[in-house]
Amino acid sequence: MNGNNIGGNGGGGGAARRYRIALIPGDGIGNEVVPEGQRVLEAAARRYGFELTWQHFDWSCERFAKTGRMMPEDGLDRLRLFDAIYLGAVGYPGVPDHVSLWGLLIPIRRGFRQYINLRPVRLLQGVETPLKDRRPGDIDFYVVRENNEGEYSEIGGRMYEGTELEMAVQQAMFTRQGCDRVMRYAFELARTRKKHVSSATKSNGIIHSMPYWDERFAAIASEYPDIKTDQYHIDILTAHFVRHPDWFDVVVASNLFGDILSDLGPAVVGSIGIAPGGNINPEKDYPSMFEPVHGSAPDIAGKGIANPIGQIWSGAMMLDHLGERDAAAAIERAIEVVLAAGQPRTPDLGGNATTADLGRAITEALG
Numbered sequence: 001m002n003g004n005n006i007g008g009n010g011g012g013g014g015a016a017r018r019y020r021i022a023l024i025p026g027d028g029i030g031n032e033v034v035p036e037g038q039r040v041l042e043a044a045a046r047r048y049g050f051e052l053t054w055q056h057f058d059w060s061c062e063r064f065a066k067t068g069r070m071m072p073e074d075g076l077d078r079l080r081l082f083d084a085i086y087l088g089a090v091g092y093p094g095v096p097d098h099v100s101l102w103g104l105l106i107p108i109r110r111g112f113r114q115y116i117n118l119r120p121v122r123l124l125q126g127v128e129t130p131l132k133d134r135r136p137g138d139i140d141f142y143v144v145r146e147n148n149e150g151e152y153s154e155i156g157g158r159m160y161e162g163t164e165l166e167m168a169v170q171q172a173m174f175t176r177q178g179c180d181r182v183m184r185y186a187f188e189l190a191r192t193r194k195k196h197v198s199s200a201t202k203s204n205g206i207i208h209s210m211p212y213w214d215e216r217f218a219a220i221a222s223e224y225p226d227i228k229t230d231q232y233h234i235d236i237l238t239a240h241f242v243r244h245p246d247w248f249d250v251v252v253a254s255n256l257f258g259d260i261l262s263d264l265g266p267a268v269v270g271s272i273g274i275a276p277g278g279n280i281n282p283e284k285d286y287p288s289m290f291e292p293v294h295g296s297a298p299d300i301a302g303k304g305i306a307n308p309i310g311q312i313w314s315g316a317m318m319l320d321h322l323g324e325r326d327a328a329a330a331i332e333r334a335i336e337v338v339l340a341a342g343q344p345r346t347p348d349l350g351g352n353a354t355t356a357d358l359g360r361a362i363t364e365a366l367g
C-alpha cells in the first residue's frame with residue numbers, strides 16, 4: 001500500500017484504457033472468491049476510468065474428470081492475447097495435486113515466462129498475528145521466488161520400479177540467466193523500498209547449485225552498491241521469519257525455498273485467506289497471472305464463507321502490473337480500511353460474515 005488516497009486521481013486521461021482479462025476460477029473456493037475479486041475490480045475500473053473485459057475459462061479438476069485434461073491442448077494459445085490472467089485456485093480431492101499443478105499452473109507459469117513469483121507479506125491493522133507483540137509496520141516485506149526452474153524441474157525419472165532396486169532421481173537446474181533475472185528483479189524492487197535484499201541459500205548442504213546461487217547473488221549485488229545485502233541458510237531463515245520478521249525488506253529465493261517461505265510469510269501475518277500473489281513476466285512479452293496464495297480449500301468450499309481478500313488483493317497487484325497504479329493502491333487501501341474497522345469478518349478472521357459480505361464492504365470502501 002503506497003499511501004495513495006482512495007479518492008486519488010485515475011491514471012492518465014484521454015481514450016478509455018481497456019484490458020482483456022482471462023478468468024480461471026478453477027476449483028472449490030476459487031469459484032466463490034473470484035466473483036468478489038471481479039466485483040471490486042469492476043468498481044475500481046468505473047472509478048478510475050478504464051475498462052475490463054473478461055473471458056471465462058472452465059479449466060479445473062472438474063474439467064479434468066470429464067475430459068482427462070485440466071485445459072485444452074491449445075490452452076496457452078488461447079490465453080496468449082490477454083493482458084493478464086486472473087486465477088482462483090486449482091486442486092480437488094480425487095485428482096492428484098501433481099496433475100492439477102502440472103496440467104495447468106506450471107505450463108502457464110513456464111510457457112509465459114512468468115519467472116517471478118511475487119508475494120507481499122504485510123501485517124495489516126485489524127488482523128491478528130500469531131506472533132507476540134508485533135504491530136502493523138513491523139512486518140512488511142516481499143518474497144521474490146524464482147518461478148521457472150530450480151528444484152521444480154522435469155528432469156529425472158524412476159528405474160527398477162516395483163523391485164527392491166527401485167529408485168527415483170530428481171534433477172534441480174539453476175541457469176545463469178534464471179538466477180540473474182530473478183535476483184535483478186529483487187534488487188530493482190528493493191530500490192523502490194528499504195534498499196535491502198536477503199538471499200535464501202543452503203550452500204552448506206547442497207554442494208553444487210547453492211554455492212552457484214550465492215556466486216550469482218554476489219555478482220548481481222555488485223551491480224547495486226546502494227542496496228544492503230545478506231544471506232541466510234533456509235533453515236535458520238525460516239526461524240528468523242518467525243522471530244525477526246522486521247529484519248526483512250525483499251527476500252529472494254529459489255523455486256522450492258521461495259515456495260516454502262511464501263507460505264510461511266502469510267502465516268506470520270494472519271490468515272492465509274488474505275495473502276495475494278503474482279506470477280509475473282516482467283518484460284510483458286506474455287500475460288502475467290495473478291492468484292491468491294491459498295488453494296481451493298475443499299473443507300470450506302460451497303459454504304460461502306471463504307475470505308476473498310487474497311483474491312481481491314491479487315487483483316490489485318494485477319492492476320498495478322497493468323499500469324493502473326492509483327486504482328491498485330485504492331483497492332489495497334479499501335482492504336485496510338475494512339480490516340481496521342473490524343467488520344465484516346469471515347470465520348477465518350473470527351467473524352461470521354460471508355464471502356460476499358466482505359467483497360461488498362471492500363467495494364463500498366472504494367467509494
Ligand SMILES: NC(=O)c1ccc[n+]([C@@H]2O[C@H](COP(=O)([O-])OP(=O)(O)OC[C@H]3O[C@@H](n4cnc5c(N)ncnc54)[C@H](O)[C@@H]3O)[C@@H](O)[C@H]2O)c1
Nearest residue numbers: 089090091092097273293294295296297299300306307348
Ligand atoms: N495455486 C493453487 O491453485 C493452489 C495453491 C495451494 C493449494 N492448492 C490446492 O488446493 C487444494 C487444497 O490444498 P490445501 O488444503 O493444502 O490448502 P488450502 O489453501 O486450500 O487450505 C488450507 C487451509 O486454509 C483454509 N483456507 C484457505 N483459503 C482460505 C480462504 N480464502 N478463507 C478462509 N480459509 C481459507 C482452508 O479452509 C484450509 O483449512 C489441494 O488440491 C492443493 O493442491 C492449489
